[in-house]
Amino acid sequence: PQQTAFLLRKQWTLYSVTPLYRFSGARLRxxxxxxxxxxxxxxxxxxxxxxxxxxxIKVAVSSLPDLRGSDQDQxxxxxxxxxxxxxxxxxxxxxxxxxxxxxxxxxxxxxxRVPEDFTCLPLFLANGADSYTSxxxxxxxxxxxxxxxxxxISPLNLSWMAAMWTGCKVDKTxxxxxxxxxxxxxxxxxxxxxxxxxxxxxxxxxxxxxxxxEITQEEVDVFMDCLYSHFHRHFKIRLSAxxxxxxxxxxxxxxxDGFIKFLQSQYLTGVLMLLTELAISQIQ
Amino acid sequence: xxxxxxxxxxxxxxxxHHENQTDLSAWRKGGRIDPGKSVQNIxxxxxxxxxxxxxxxxQALSYFAxxxxxxxxxxxxxxxxxxxxxxxxxxxxxxxxxGFDVLLNVALSGKLADTVxxxxxxxxxxxxxxxxxxxxSSVSWLCVSKCSGNIQLLFLxxxxxxxxxxxxxxxxxxxxxxxxxxxxxxxxxxxxxxLLYLLTRKESVKPFRIRRLLDLQAKMGMQSHLxxxxxxxxxxxxxxVTITLPGKMKKWNTQLIIPASSTNKNNLEExxxxxxxxxxxxxxxxxVEQLQTFPQLLQNIHCLEFPSQMGSVLxxxxxxxxxxxxxxxxxxxxxxxxxxxxxQEECTWCVADNNQYEEEFKDFLETVYKTECFLQEGxxxxxxxxxxxxxxxxxxxxxxxxxxxxSWIPLSSSSEMKSHLYDPLAQLFFTSxxxxxCSVLETLKELLQNWLNWHMIHxxxxxxxxxxxLNTTLSGLVNVVAELxxxxxxxxxxxxxxxxxxxxxxxxxxxxxxxxxxxxxxYNLPLxxxxxxxxxxxxxxxxxxxxLNQLCYIMYRYRTNLVAAKENELSxxxxxxxxxxxxxxxxxxxxxxxxxxxxxxxRAFQKDIHPQGLRMDDELLKKTAVQEFRTSFNIVxxxxxxxxxxLFLQQAWPDDTTFDLSLIKGxxxxxxxxxxxxxxxxxxxxxxxxxxxxxxxASHSKAGNVQV
Numbered sequence: 001p002q003q004t005a006f007l008l009r010k011q012w013t014l015y016s017v018t019p020l021y022r023f024s025g026a027r028l029r030x031x032x033x034x035x036x037x038x039x040x041x042x043x044x045x046x047x048x049x050x051x052x053x054x055x056x057i058k059v060a061v062s063s064l065p066d067l068r069g070s071d072q073d074q075x076x077x078x079x080x081x082x083x084x085x086x087x088x089x090x091x092x093x094x095x096x097x098x099x100x101x102x103x104x105x106x107x108x109x110x111x112x113r114v115p116e117d118f119t120c121l122p123l124f125l126a127n128g129a130d131s132y133t134s135x136x137x138x139x140x141x142x143x144x145x146x147x148x149x150x151x152x153i154s155p156l157n158l159s160w161m162a163a164m165w166t167g168c169k170v171d172k173t174x175x176x177x178x179x180x181x182x183x184x185x186x187x188x189x190x191x192x193x194x195x196x197x198x199x200x201x202x203x204x205x206x207x208x209x210x211x212x213x214e215i216t217q218e219e220v221d222v223f224m225d226c227l228y229s230h231f232h233r234h235f236k237i238r239l240s241a242x243x244x245x246x247x248x249x250x251x252x253x254x255x256x257d258g259f260i261k262f263l264q265s266q267y268l269t270g271v272l273m274l275l276t277e278l279a280i281s282q283i284q
Numbered sequence: 285x286x287x288x289x290x291x292x293x294x295x296x297x298x299x300x301h302h303e304n305q306t307d308l309s310a311w312r313k314g315g316r317i318d319p320g321k322s323v324q325n326i327x328x329x330x331x332x333x334x335x336x337x338x339x340x341x342x343q344a345l346s347y348f349a350x351x352x353x354x355x356x357x358x359x360x361x362x363x364x365x366x367x368x369x370x371x372x373x374x375x376x377x378x379x380x381x382x383g384f385d386v387l388l389n390v391a392l393s394g395k396l397a398d399t400v401x402x403x404x405x406x407x408x409x410x411x412x413x414x415x416x417x418x419x420x421s422s423v424s425w426l427c428v429s430k431c432s433g434n435i436q437l438l439f440l441x442x443x444x445x446x447x448x449x450x451x452x453x454x455x456x457x458x459x460x461x462x463x464x465x466x467x468x469x470x471x472x473x474x475x476x477x478x479l480l481y482l483l484t485r486k487e488s489v490k491p492f493r494i495r496r497l498l499d500l501q502a503k504m505g506m507q508s509h510l511x512x513x514x515x516x517x518x519x520x521x522x523x524x525v526t527i528t529l530p531g532k533m534k535k536w537n538t539q540l541i542i543p544a545s546s547t548n549k550n551n552l553e554e555x556x557x558x559x560x561x562x563x564x565x566x567x568x569x570x571x572v573e574q575l576q577t578f579p580q581l582l583q584n585i586h587c588l589e590f591p592s593q594m595g596s597v598l599x600x601x602x603x604x605x606x607x608x609x610x611x612x613x614x615x616x617x618x619x620x621x622x623x624x625x626x627x628q629e630e631c632t633w634c635v636a637d638n639n640q641y642e643e644e645f646k647d648f649l650e651t652v653y654k655t656e657c658f659l660q661e662g663x664x665x666x667x668x669x670x671x672x673x674x675x676x677x678x679x680x681x682x683x684x685x686x687x688x689x690x691s692w693i694p695l696s697s698s699s700e701m702k703s704h705l706y707d708p709l710a711q712l713f714f715t716s717x718x719x720x721x722c723s724v725l726e727t728l729k730e731l732l733q734n735w736l737n738w739h740m741i742h743x744x745x746x747x748x749x750x751x752x753x754l755n756t757t758l759s760g761l762v763n764v765v766a767e768l769x770x771x772x773x774x775x776x777x778x779x780x781x782x783x784x785x786x787x788x789x790x791x792x793x794x795x796x797x798x799x800x801x802x803x804x805x806x807y808n809l810p811l812x813x814x815x816x817x818x819x820x821x822x823x824x825x826x827x828x829x830x831x832l833n834q835l836c837y838i839m840y841r842y843r844t845n846l847v848a849a850k851e852n853e854l855s856x857x858x859x860x861x862x863x864x865x866x867x868x869x870x871x872x873x874x875x876x877x878x879x880x881x882x883x884x885x886x887r888a889f890q891k892d893i894h895p896q897g898l899r900m901d902d903e904l905l906k907k908t909a910v911q912e913f914r915t916s917f918n919i920v921x922x923x924x925x926x927x928x929x930x931l932f933l934q935q936a937w938p939d940d941t942t943f944d945l946s947l948i949k950g951x952x953x954x955x956x957x958x959x960x961x962x963x964x965x966x967x968x969x970x971x972x973x974x975x976x977x978x979x980x981x982a983s984h985s986k987a988g989n990v991q992v
Binding site: 018019021114115117118141142143144145146147149283 | 482590593594613614617621622624625626628629
């Protein structure tokens with residue numbers, strides 16, 4: 001939990017990654033060095049953003065052994081790019097420029113199917129400038145013959161997340177359940193933010209869910225329908241005809257374009273398990 | 285770049301004057317590599333050699349400083365000697381800063397021939413730094429255009445390459461406008477853009493420059509170098525550059541070329557003794573990027589490694605050969621993941637915003653198809669992509685590529701084909717044009733042929749291996765093939781009605797059945813399926829002879845296959861796995877009766893008992909007002925053949941103008957037959973010869989037919 005505190009409250013961009021060929025968890029420092037050299041070379045070519053002060057980029061690749069579902073999962077791998085401004089070498093403040101991490105939580109579906117040469121880390125999360133994401137991604141693709149793809153979250157999956165996360169117990173005062181809907185084909189695009197008091201939402205969910213620990217599609221549908229009909233009663237707008245684009249709870253917040261923010265470390269693995277499942281379905 | 289100060293002798297700033305040669309010795313004593321290193325006062329033999337080299341360089345430089353116009357290289361050994369000196373010293377250790385002034389002046393002033401200038405420019409390798417003044421003076425030469433265009437381009441390229449070695453750049457920045465004006469020269473434009481990219485600072489971005497770039501872009505179209513410069517301008521002054529530039533011109537996650545050094549193993553093999561990463565592997569593996577010829581492949585096949593990104597093998601026939609021999613699952617899995625992800629990511633109708641990349645996607649699909657043809661088998665990632673994307677396909681985008689890929693779907697015993705392939709195809713098929721229908725039929729014919737070929741190839745291996753029991757494998761395959769054929773029969777029937785029995789369509793349908801009829805004998809697959817009535821009768825009654833001829837050929841082949849099957853059945857003592865049911869024979873017989881009735885015995889309307897057949901009551905026939913309707917339908921009177929009959933009469937009796945078709949009987953009937961065969965109706969020929977038993981040559985009415 002201590003280790004992973006820095007992962008919270010940051011917006012991460014989601015990617016799915018195909019299995020890495022000949023990746024070794026024991027060689028992380030070598031990878032860091034090679035990646036650093038690659039980044040330096042790309043900067044020389046002028047590809048990593050122009051102008052400005054010459055930045056010395058330091059690469060650190062490390063492992064996050066706690067972030068996994070079972071022992072069969074590969075431990076998460078964290079890549080961090082920090083800068084040391086060459087002008088103020090005395091200070092040697094390291095500013096964290098970019099971080100990205102690979103992880104796999106309960107990815108047995110995938111890891112059981114691949115031979116030993118391959119390492120399954122199907123979920124990748126990145127925070128920082130896109131230019132760095134593309135450089136780091138290119139290096140991994142060239143070195144381990146994998147493919148990165150942006151992972152979008154469908155409205156169906158978002159509604160699952162809303163239902164699941166509403167049912168989670170939170171110690172402190174929870175924040176509201178917020179749903180953002182986008183209304184298409186209007187002259188000016190319209191976004192509707194629907195905020196529900198967390199206790200009301202939890203009560204509703206508790207009445208819908210029959211078996212604790214299990215969730216069915218029907219229960220999610222009922223939950224969402226209740227919310228929609230409540231909204232319709234007050235505003236005469238049918239939210240079911242709009243597109244659900246963002247879900248925010250005390251646990252986490254997710255956006256359909258593939259962004260996630262973790263807010264509670266206790267449920268981190270749970271959310272990652274769901275995201276891993278989504279990533280795997282995009283790969284197969 | 286900081287100028288390195290020598291600790292021993294103070295360096296004098298170099299004058300632009302090419303006659304000043306004194307600083308060369310200062311350079312020599314100063315120690316050029318490590319400023320901190322102390323200079324040896326005793327001259328070692330190495331130093332002596334260096335000295336002599338140094339002298340020759342000095343001489344060369346002074347020669348170039350003083351050389352006059354128009355000295356040709358060919359006959360001038362002095363020039364050659366000095367030129368070689370400069371080149372060799374440049375390549376060995378680089379030229380001193382003072383040398384650049386002289387050499388640049390000579391190269392760019394057009395005094396000497398282009399061959400000399402080129403060699404000079406190519407040997408301008410700096411040992412330490414390049415003085416800014418020499419660059420400035422060369423730019424002024426550039427403006428005067430004394431040298432040829434090629435030399436100007438070469439100079440620009442050189443400048444870009446050694447940009448980081450120029451000691452100061454303030455004056456160079458001041459010349460930004462001069463460089464900018466060179467953009468109008470089309471040939472220089474890309475290089476100037478690159479140079480400007482290196483020189484641009486926030487102050488350089490001015491509205492008139494932006495407008496100029498946009499004008500150029502409008503004139504020359506989207507050029508990557510212009511866009512790069514505009515992107516840089518936008519980075520500095522986003523408020524001034526308001527146009528939207530395409531986000532990424534080349535997506536960073538597609539890779540189809542083998543980079544210069546690409547083996548996985550190189551980067552990551554650990555050298556345990558030395559405990560550091562060996563970046564350039566010196567093990568025995570043959571570097572894959574050097575693989576150029578087939579003999580090389582054969583020689584090195586035991587130590588070849590695949591490139592780090594499997595996608596690059598698609599366009600490399602040698603590596604494809606190698607892939608065929610390898611039994612390593614990882615290789616296929618890597619390719620599977622890469623191809624699957626790339627196909628899905630780049631699909632222009634599955635992902636929004638991808639429409640603009642249709643041409644590239646089409647090329648990619650074409651490449652995949654060509655690779656499948658080369659390997660003679662389909663990729664499973666491609667198959668999955670088709671299943672995912674066909675339901676969303678409009679039948680128009682990348683049509684021929686998608687259909688070609690469909691023909692390579694591998695044969696498998698799974699029963700997903702219906703929902704994944706047949707349903708979406710049928711939807712598109714029924715609502716599309718005639719040409720699309722024909723394309724789909726051709727695709728399905730090729731699919732069938734690929735499956736049959738695959739079956740033939742694997743037949744031997746399956747008989748030998750005892751792992752697969754013949755029952756399950758073969759029957760599963762037979763079912764899948766049968767399902768395909770029934771599907772085609774169904775859509776063909778409907779299509780013929782929709783298109784009003786168009787001949788063009790009928791041709792493709794019969795082409796398909798030409799493959800189907802011969803499955804037993806040609807491909808050793810124990811399956812026989814007759815065409816449905818909705819295909820048979822339109823073909824039999826078609827208005828053109830091509831379809832009729834095709835049908836005759838197909839029925840002849842059916843007969844041959846059925847006869848062979850029956851013989852095998854009767855001759856083999858042990859029971860065969862597959863016996864053709866009597867239903868097949870009955871079906872065949874029904875058709876053959878109808879055909880012979882139509883073509884030969886003129887008994888078309890009486891005997892055909894098929895529910896969709898030709899049987900018609902006499903009362904109905906009388907209403908047609910055709911006299912002698914009982915004998916008025918055979919090879920002579922068939923609408924497809926009547927033309928031939930008329931021509932035959934014309935040939936045989938040129939004087940007779942009454943086209944009395946009833947003349948064709950008896951002996952003339954045989955002549956007529958010969959005439960038809962000569963017209964290329966080979967199908968008709970084999971059909972008649974095989975299926976019709978001539979009792980006597982004289983009377984055609986007694987001819988019977990052979991039932992199987």
